[in-house]
Amino acid sequence: MRIALDAMGGDNAPRSTVGGAIDYLNTYGEDAADVILVGREDSIKPLLKNNSFPAEKLTVIHAPDLVTMDDKPAKVLRTKPNSSLVMAIQLLKSKEAEAVISAGNTGALLATSLFSLGMIKGIKRPAFAPHIPGPEGGFILCDVGANADAKPQNLVQFGIMASAYLEHLDGNDNPTVGLLNIGIEENKGNELTLAAYPLMKEHLPNFIGNIEARYILDGQVDVVVCDGFVGNTVLKFIEGVTSNMKQWLINTIKTQPNAAELSNLMQPIFSEMTKQLDYEEFGGTHLLGISAHVLKAHGDSTPRSISRTLYTAQKAYHENLIQDITRRIALHTIED
Amino acid sequence: MRIALDAMGGDNAPRSTVGGAIDYLNTYGEDAADVILVGREDSIKPLLKNNSFPAEKLTVIHAPDLVTMDDKPAKVLRTKPNSSLVMAIQLLKSKEAEAVISAGNTGALLATSLFSLGMIKGIKRPAFAPHIPGPEGGFILCDVGANADAKPQNLVQFGIMASAYLEHLDGNDNPTVGLLNIGIEENKGNELTLAAYPLMKEHLPNFIGNIEARYILDGQVDVVVCDGFVGNTVLKFIEGVTSNMKQWLINTIKTQPNAAELSNLMQPIFSEMTKQLDYEEFGGTHLLGISAHVLKAHGDSTPRSISRTLYTAQKAYHENLIQDITRRIALHTIED
Numbered sequence: 001m002r003i004a005l006d007a008m009g010g011d012n013a014p015r016s017t018v019g020g021a022i023d024y025l026n027t028y029g030e031d032a033a034d035v036i037l038v039g040r041e042d043s044i045k046p047l048l049k050n051n052s053f054p055a056e057k058l059t060v061i062h063a064p065d066l067v068t069m070d071d072k073p074a075k076v077l078r079t080k081p082n083s084s085l086v087m088a089i090q091l092l093k094s095k096e097a098e099a100v101i102s103a104g105n106t107g108a109l110l111a112t113s114l115f116s117l118g119m120i121k122g123i124k125r126p127a128f129a130p131h132i133p134g135p136e137g138g139f140i141l142c143d144v145g146a147n148a149d150a151k152p153q154n155l156v157q158f159g160i161m162a163s164a165y166l167e168h169l170d171g172n173d174n175p176t177v178g179l180l181n182i183g184i185e186e187n188k189g190n191e192l193t194l195a196a197y198p199l200m201k202e203h204l205p206n207f208i209g210n211i212e213a214r215y216i217l218d219g220q221v222d223v224v225v226c227d228g229f230v231g232n233t234v235l236k237f238i239e240g241v242t243s244n245m246k247q248w249l250i251n252t253i254k255t256q257p258n259a260a261e262l263s264n265l266m267q268p269i270f271s272e273m274t275k276q277l278d279y280e281e282f283g284g285t286h287l288l289g290i291s292a293h294v295l296k297a298h299g300d301s302t303p304r305s306i307s308r309t310l311y312t313a314q315k316a317y318h319e320n321l322i323q324d325i326t327r328r329i330a331l332h333t334i335e336d
Numbered sequence: 337m338r339i340a341l342d343a344m345g346g347d348n349a350p351r352s353t354v355g356g357a358i359d360y361l362n363t364y365g366e367d368a369a370d371v372i373l374v375g376r377e378d379s380i381k382p383l384l385k386n387n388s389f390p391a392e393k394l395t396v397i398h399a400p401d402l403v404t405m406d407d408k409p410a411k412v413l414r415t416k417p418n419s420s421l422v423m424a425i426q427l428l429k430s431k432e433a434e435a436v437i438s439a440g441n442t443g444a445l446l447a448t449s450l451f452s453l454g455m456i457k458g459i460k461r462p463a464f465a466p467h468i469p470g471p472e473g474g475f476i477l478c479d480v481g482a483n484a485d486a487k488p489q490n491l492v493q494f495g496i497m498a499s500a501y502l503e504h505l506d507g508n509d510n511p512t513v514g515l516l517n518i519g520i521e522e523n524k525g526n527e528l529t530l531a532a533y534p535l536m537k538e539h540l541p542n543f544i545g546n547i548e549a550r551y552i553l554d555g556q557v558d559v560v561v562c563d564g565f566v567g568n569t570v571l572k573f574i575e576g577v578t579s580n581m582k583q584w585l586i587n588t589i590k591t592q593p594n595a596a597e598l599s600n601l602m603q604p605i606f607s608e609m610t611k612q613l614d615y616e617e618f619g620g621t622h623l624l625g626i627s628a629h630v631l632k633a634h635g636d637s638t639p640r641s642i643s644r645t646l647y648t649a650q651k652a653y654h655e656n657l658i659q660d661i662t663r664r665i666a667l668h669t670i671e672d
Contacts, residue, residue, distance in 0.1 A: 135584045145518055148526035182481055182568040190484035190565040213573035217580055229526040232518040233566055234573060237549035241577055244553055248471045252608045262601055265594070272588045 003313050004088040004097040007039030008066050009104025011300045014039055017103065018047040020306020025053045027307060033314045036097055038063050039084040063087040073107030077115055085109060089116050092292045099293035099313040101284060103301045110146055113287060113294045120322065122329040125154045126289030127228070128296065129162045132238065136219025140166055140175075143225075145232035146287065152196040153334040155179065155225050159204045160328050161288040162223040168319035169312065175222035177204050178211035180230060185210070192227060200225070203332045246270050283308030286316065288325070293317055339649050340424040340433040343375030344402050345440025347636045350375055353439065354383040356642020361389045363643060369650045372433055374399050375420040399423040409443030413451055421445060425452050428628045435629035435649035437620060439637045446482055449623060449630045456658065458665040461490045462625030463564070464632065465498045468574065472555025476502055476511075479561075481568035482623065488531040489670040491515065491561050495540045496664050497624040498559040504655035505648065511558035513540050514547030516566060521546070528563060536561070539668045582606050619644030622652065624661070629653055 007017045014037075021035045034057045037044050041062040048058075063084040067076050080086055085104050089112050091097035102109045110126070119126060127143035142162040143150065150158075159177045166175040179200055181189045186197050188210065200207045208221060213234065216224050226234070249270065253262045283305050284297040293316055297309045316322075343353045350373075357371045370393045373380050377398040384394070399420040403412050416422055421440050425448050427433035438445045446462070455462060463479035478498040479486065486494075495513045502511040515536055517525045522533050524546065536543045544557055549570065552560050562570070585606065589598045619641050620633040629652055633645045652658075 135580065135587060148518060180569065182484060182565055182572070190563075193565075213569045213571075214576040214579075216573070217576050227526075229518055229529075230566060230569055233516065233549045233570065235549075236518070237552070237570060237573060240550040240553050243550075244471065245581075248609060249605065251471060252605050255608065256604060258601070262605070265598055265601065268592060269585065269588050269598070272591065273584060 001033040001099070001314060001317050002036055002091075002097040003033050003310055004036045004038055004091040004100045005306070005310070006084045006088045006100070006102035006104055007037040007044050008063070008084040009102040010297065012302065013103060014043050014047060016301050016303050017306055018044055019303030020301070020310065021058060022048070022051050022053045023303050023307040024310040025057050028311065028314075029054065032057055033310070033317070034059065035310065036061055036088075036091060038088040038091070040064065061087065061091075067105050067108050069105055071105055071108055073105065073111040076105070076108040077112045086112055089113055089294075092117055098317050099295065101295045101297055101306070101309050101313055103284075103297035103299055103306065106296055109294065109296055110287060113290050113292075117290050117292045117294070119289050120291050120326050120329060122326075122333060123157060123161075123289040125150065125157070126287055127154075127158045127161060128285050129158075129165055129288050130235065130285040132235070134217040134219065136217065139216060139219070139221060140223045141226070141231050141235060142223060142288070143228040143231050144235045144285075145228040146289075147228045149229070150192065150227035152192060152199050155192070155196040155227070156199045156203050156332065156334060157289070157329065159200055159207065159223060159225045160332060161325050162225065163204070163206065164321060164325050164328055165286060165288060165316075166222055168321050168324065169315060172222060174206060176206050176208045177223040177225060178208050178216075178221035180213060180216070180224050180226035180234075181210035182212065183210065184212060199334060203334070245273065283312050286312070286321075291322065293322065337369040337435070337650060337653050338372055338427075338433040339369050339646055340372045340374055340427040340436045341642070341646070342420045342424045342436070342438035342440055343373040343380050344399070344420040345438040346633065348638065349439060350379050350383060352637050352639050353642055354380055355639030356637070356646065357394060358384070358387050358389045359639050359643035360646040361393050364647065364650075365390065368393055369435075369646070369653070370395065371646065372397055372424075372427060374424040374427070376400065397423065397427075403441050403444050405441055407441055407444055409441065409447040412441070412444040413448045422448055425449055425630075428453055434653050435631065437631045437633055437642070437645050437649055439620075439633035439635055439642065442632055445630065445632055446623060449626045449628075453626050453628045453630070455625050456627050456662050456665060458662075458669060459493055459497075459625040461486065461493070462623055463490075463494045463497060464621050465494075465501055465624050466571065466621040468571070470553040470555065472553065475552060475555070475557060476559045477552075477562070477567050477571060478559060478624070479564040479567050480571045480621075481564040482625075483564045485565070486528065486563035488528060488535050491528070491532040491563070492535045492539050492668065492670060493625070493665060495536055495543065495559060495561045496668060497661050498561065499540070499542065500661050500664055501622060501624060501652075501657060502558055504657050504660065505651060508558060510542060512542050512544045513559040513561060514544050514552075514557035516549060516552070516560050516562035516570075517546035518548065519546065520548060535670060539670070581609065619648050622648070622657075627658065629658065
């Protein structure tokens with residue numbers, strides 16, 4: 001198996017991507033997939049020097065151009081065909097790779113994948129499905145913004161895809177699915193969730209009904225389904241809470257007479273809690289619904305999270321995730 | 337001024353409501369509004385005994401019936417005319433009171449107020465606008481679920497109403513308004529926010545554009561506008577984080593060798609942090625858009641939060657909030 005890695009994508013690229021590839025290859029050794037680093041050779045090659053890794057598993061393909069965060073997603077394929085992001089995706093199209101990973105412009109990755117690779121037969125809309133960690137083990141939140149608006153049948157497909165994803169990636173044989181809603185009763189919700197509820201009940205054997213945002217961190221359900229606007233809002237709010245929590249603790253401690261002592265004692269607690277809520281720890285997010293393995297790593301990925309994302313891509317490929325989603329979607333056709 | 341208090345509404349009623357009324361009257365003394373406790377006399381009167389308070393400012397009106405959390409909101413007015421909730425609202429209709437407060441069934445309070453009291457001229461949809469506390473002072477989130485679905489012009493009116501509310505209640509002369517969105521650029525969002533943005537820009541002089549959920553706790557904007565589904569989701573997620581945070585800290589501390597010592601030292605920090613994020617500390621939430629002062633206190637209100645809600649109602653009345661909203665809405669007519 002070969003994984004194309006957009007070496008120039010992300011805030012810390014190419015240091016994070018090259019470092020992540022090396023870490024992955026050294027961690028998994030003979031079991032690792034081949035990694036194709038796509039990007040500027042003059043930036044990548046110096047970073048490979050003085051590092052020991054199984055060189056036969058690493059290729060560099062030169063891509064002279066870059067996609068930036070300011071590039072319009074829908075135009076990238078046409079205006080930047082020689083960018084690392086576009087060239088990495090094209091390797092899937094030309095069957096020179098089986099998965100692609102980028103920590104760069106999310107919209108560009110989505111638009112280019114949609115256009116170049118297309119969707120799985122029967123899928124109406126793709127979805128991002130990150131693993132959200134929590135003190136009780138976390139859950140998959142799907143969608144978090146591949147689309148801002150969704151129809152009821154999209155939500156059903158999000159549930160089907162995310163369930164398959166979790167079964168293969170986590171070995172969770174029977175993941176429960178909840179519909180994120182503002183009440184638990186079937187007759188609660190907005191137009192979208194009211195219409196989605198009966199469809200989810202019909203098509204998802206493990207549908208446990210509505211779940212309110214208050215309880216999603218409690219580990220009650222494995223997959224939380226929502227439209228991309230709501231999911232993105234929840235995801236970003238979690239980021240806000242995570243990034244602020246340490247500061248709140250510190251500020252609160254400062255009001256105490258024994259502030260200095262407390263602050264020292266609490267350092268390991270701070271680190272541990274931030275980690276518990278930090279979804280980057282869990283590597284990249286699959287873009288579910290695309291006809292090939294496309295993974296988005298977080299913009300400020302570290303080498304460690306790139307390494308984990310490479311492993312996730314490898315596992316999804318070997319578990320035949322795309323084929324399984326294709327099979328399940330075919331069993332649950334919903335008319336528009 | 338007279339405030340009708342649904343004495344039977346809320347998890348801790350009537351102890352919380354009666355205790356809250358006594359606290360309010362004792363705190364504000366001569367400046368306090370008159371309080372009308374509406375509910376079962378035989379439940380209320382024993383709680384008043386052995387308490388000292390300005391008795392001339394407190395009346396009890398007997399209401400034999402109760403609205404429960406299981407009652408269908410839209411039917412309460414017809415099926416439970418002698419309930420404390422309905423009778424309290426009717427006191428506004430008959431001009432025997434100028435504000436009503438209930439910690440009971442939110443949907444019933446909303447539906448009965450809408451039907452009995454009606455909306456301010458020009459308002460299309462009412463909205464709940466709680467103050468969400470945060471380490472940087474907090475913000476008003478509007479709407480959090482008076483309606484699950486919203487149109488662009490509703491969001492504009494939410495912004496106008498919540499701004500007026502904050503100016504009068506907090507003395508903030510120039511509150512900034514942000515549109516909760518999944519990107520900061522004008523061309524980001526779902527159908528609703530894309531259509532709302534230019535309208536908000538036109539009608540709200542203090543509109544600062546989109547704000548992502550990540551930054552709402554940072555104190556960057558005073559009013560965060562969103563549809564009721566999204567707002568309710570954010571509110572409930574905050575509740576989840578707040579109620580879990582202490583437990584996460586404790587669990588994390590338990591993994592440390594000096595757990596017992598740390599746990600003791602951190603007790604005051606736990607209390608302080610929970611308080612910082614606890615929006616109940618801030619008393620009740622106005623139901624903006626109704627033609628009279630209707631306030632919802634939290635279901636598990638303590639006497640203290642009932643007391644604060646009574647003060648909020650009094651202040652809003654003396655500041656002519658309803659008249660000011662009426663005036664502002666008339667200046668900003670938006671066609672459907």
